[in-house]
Amino acid sequence: MKRILIIGATSAIAEATARLFAARGDSLVLAGRDAQQLNRIAEDLKIRGAASAQALELDVNDFGRHETVIQQATDQLGGLDIALIAHGTLGNQADCEKDFSLALKELNTNAISVMSLLTVLANRMQAQNSGQLAVIGSVAGDRGRPSNYVYGTAKAAVATFCEGLRARLYSHNVNVLLIKPGFVDTPMTAAFKKGPLWAKPDLIAKLIVRALDRRLAMIYTPSFWALIMLIIRSIPRPIFVRLKL
Amino acid sequence: MKLHGWGRYPVVDAQLMHVQREASALQLLQQARSGQQILTPRGLGRSYGDSSIGDHVIDFSLQNRFIAFDAKQGLLECEAGTSLRDILTVFIPKGWFLPVTPGTQFVTVGGAIASDVHGKNHHLDGSFSQYIESFRILTGNGEILECSASQHPDLFRASCGGMGLTGLILTARLKLRPITSSDILCRSIRAENLEQLVALFEQHATSPYSVAWIDCLKGGAHLGRSILMLGEHAKDGPLQVASDNALTVPKLFPGELLNPFTISAFNMLYYHRSPKTMAAQRMSYRPYFYPLDSLNDWNRMYGRKGFVQYQFMIPKASGASSMRKIIEAIAASGKGSFLAVLKTFGPGNGNDLSFPGEGWTLALDFRYDDGVLELLDRLDEMVLDAGGRIYLTKDARLKAHSFRRAYPHWETFEATRARYGAHGRFASAQSQRLGLL
Numbered sequence: 300m301k302r303i304l305i306i307g308a309t310s311a312i313a314e315a316t317a318r319l320f321a322a323r324g325d326s327l328v329l330a331g332r333d334a335q336q337l338n339r340i341a342e343d344l345k346i347r348g349a350a351s352a353q354a355l356e357l358d359v360n361d362f363g364r365h366e367t368v369i370q371q372a373t374d375q376l377g378g379l380d381i382a383l384i385a386h387g388t389l390g391n392q393a394d395c396e397k398d399f400s401l402a403l404k405e406l407n408t409n410a411i412s413v414m415s416l417l418t419v420l421a422n423r424m425q426a427q428n429s430g431q432l433a434v435i436g437s438v439a440g441d442r443g444r445p446s447n448y449v450y451g452t453a454k455a456a457v458a459t460f461c462e463g464l465r466a467r468l469y470s471h472n473v474n475v476l477l478i479k480p481g482f483v484d485t486p487m488t489a490a491f492k493k494g495p496l497w498a499k500p501d502l503i504a505k506l507i508v509r510a511l512d513r514r515l516a517m518i519y520t521p522s523f524w525a526l527i528m529l530i531i532r533s534i535p536r537p538i539f540v541r542l543k544l
Numbered sequence: 545m546k547l548h549g550w551g552r553y554p555v556v557d558a559q560l561m562h563v564q565r566e567a568s569a570l571q572l573l574q575q576a577r578s579g580q581q582i583l584t585p586r587g588l589g590r591s592y593g594d595s596s597i598g599d600h601v602i603d604f605s606l607q608n609r610f611i612a613f614d615a616k617q618g619l620l621e622c623e624a625g626t627s628l629r630d631i632l633t634v635f636i637p638k639g640w641f642l643p644v645t646p647g648t649q650f651v652t653v654g655g656a657i658a659s660d661v662h663g664k665n666h667h668l669d670g671s672f673s674q675y676i677e678s679f680r681i682l683t684g685n686g687e688i689l690e691c692s693a694s695q696h697p698d699l700f701r702a703s704c705g706g707m708g709l710t711g712l713i714l715t716a717r718l719k720l721r722p723i724t725s726s727d728i729l730c731r732s733i734r735a736e737n738l739e740q741l742v743a744l745f746e747q748h749a750t751s752p753y754s755v756a757w758i759d760c761l762k763g764g765a766h767l768g769r770s771i772l773m774l775g776e777h778a779k780d781g782p783l784q785v786a787s788d789n790a791l792t793v794p795k796l797f798p799g800e801l802l803n804p805f806t807i808s809a810f811n812m813l814y815y816h817r818s819p820k821t822m823a824a825q826r827m828s829y830r831p832y833f834y835p836l837d838s839l840n841d842w843n844r845m846y847g848r849k850g851f852v853q854y855q856f857m858i859p860k861a862s863g864a865s866s867m868r869k870i871i872e873a874i875a876a877s878g879k880g881s882f883l884a885v886l887k888t889f890g891p892g893n894g895n896d897l898s899f900p901g902e903g904w905t906l907a908l909d910f911r912y913d914d915g916v917l918e919l920l921d922r923l924d925e926m927v928l929d930a931g932g933r934i935y936l937t938k939d940a941r942l943k944a945h946s947f948r949r950a951y952p953h954w955e956t957f958e959a960t961r962a963r964y965g966a967h968g969r970f971a972s973a974q975s976q977r978l979g980l981l
Contacts, residue, residue, distance in 0.1 A: 339611070346610040486562055
């Protein structure tokens with residue numbers, strides 16, 4: 300039985316992942332803003348086999364509460380084996396271009412809050428010499444594209460942060476897993492037209508759990524995105540700058 | 545986006561909205577009221593025709609959480625988008641099974657209520673809604689009502705089998721069936737014609753599950769050539785969830801591969817492969833109840849134009865002779881498919897639009913092709929003249945006047961919808977075709 304904290308637990312990918320943990324009999328604390336929804340998810344996870352499941356209200360942009368909430372979660376679980384950071388917003392790029400305060404909000408939610416949470420979690424796991432941190436990044440962080448570079452910037456920052464943190468914690472037996480999903484059919488992407496590259500949250504969840512079991516450092520989900528992003532990363536700048544991606 | 549039912553015919557251009565939490569259902573309803581939108585609820589889109597498509601479709605398949613389980617009574621409360629597969633996966637290991645199940649696990653509880661689905665045990669156990677203790681429904685007036693046989697019974701009777709036209713079902717309480725094994729003991733018996741089959745059904749009326757696969761291309765002396773498959777839950781054995789292994793039909797499967805020649809060849813092989821009688825054979829619940837779930841996207845087999853499934857019932861009082869005439873007409877047309885299924889129904893329930901009623905039911909597919917709609921119109925007349933009905937969950941083409949003949953309680957249904965504010969708020973491509981408000 301693993302003791303697992305999930306931040307942003309109402310997200311579709313997080314919930315699908317939590318169900319897999321529950322089916323294995325793990326203990327879960329679910330953090331997020333919508334307490335009512337978190338409680339409903341917690342009840343569901345208990346019926347699905349979770350040893351325990353509790354809701355914890357948290358607005359990730361309330362940085363001052365990170366320490367307290369993580370302490371609370373650890374107390375409730377009686378320790379901490381895995382933390383999955385899954386919260387995020389997909390802001391409107393055009394609005395962010397007009398008004399930087401909107402871009403700042405996006406960056407806070409998708410990058411700065413993640414770094415703050417990771418710092419608190421990393422220090423605890425370093426001290427206990429065990430644990431795994433899993434963070435949901437995105438293929439959007441691999442290259443800055445005009446269509447969503449604010450979101451991409453946040454995800455790129457998180458990726459670099461994770462890389463450094465992974466190396467720092469390596470000798471302390473703590474793994475940092477960065478998950479880079481491609482297009483996933485979730486409420487966050489409801490406005491998009493779906494095509495053959497789109498994956499369901501259930502599949503992403505399976506891949507996340509498998510990567511945690513294998514203590515991997517980084518995965519693209521589904522894995523064909525590794526190839527797509529390899530190509531996108533190798534497009535020379537003089538060409539890339541002319542592409543309307 | 546382009547949206548269709550399981551039969552891939554017809555296709556409409558729809559705006560699809562997802563509900564992931566109850567609050568968003570309320571919000572969407574409010575938006576619809578201010579924007580004069582008409583909403584169509586949808587689960588996993590397994591109804592065959594146009595009952596879950598419309599201009600503004602609300603997808604409930606992510607609204608799929610268990611809420612509470614009373615292990616003493618086997619009473620499960622869950623959100624309406626919970627799939628039957630999800631229920632089986634979690635509750636089989638605990639010793640519980642669905643009280644009634646259709647031929648696929650990939651339907652939601654909300655959809656099963658709205659279609660009042662039946663299974664291979666209808667002759668003894670009735671249909672799905674008879675195991676619904678209560679449900680909560682969001683009406684067109686914006687109220688959330690708890691509905692059961694005793695609370696708002698009119699809305700309960702209209703919603704069970706009501707094709708999602710009375711409101712948005714949010715949660716439901718469902719009574720599960722205790723089992724001691726996930727295995728099924730299955731017995732197949734061959735019948736050379738319809739009369740033999742009817743006699744066999746009667747002889748095995750106490751068998752918990754029964755269904756017959758029937759060859760609808762055979763006429764004459766062999767009309768109704770079939771295999772009766774009986775089943776019961778094993779008393780001992782594992783409580784094991786079947787794996788989801790499945791093959792997938794490719795996207796561009798040429799529908800022409802299914803033609804009268806290949807289908808009759810398949811039917812002949814299938815019939816002669818099965819021994820004349822067979823001792824009970826033990827198998828997992830999945831191949832018995834859900835043989836087609838092991839073929840992902842099997843609806844693509846009929847090619848790009850899609851298909852229509854036709855299911856009707858003939859009351860017992862009209863006798864097997866009406867069934868014989870209809871099968872003769874299908875055999876003569878040469879258009880029937882190899883997926884034809886016949887079974888007996890027990891007494892119906894008092895719901896306004898529930899399909900089952902005491903008698904026989906036959907279901908089969910027709911590849912969407914020239915002449916099919918005309919053939920089905922002719923079959924409608926024969927079914928209605930025999931006092932029968934056509935199953936709305938499978939329907940994509942029934943005419944409004946035939947609907948009214950088949951479902952004489954449609955006026956009660958409309959009156960109830962009016963009382964609960966459903967008119968002008970909830971509809972589907974199907975309900976509009978059937979002339980419902």
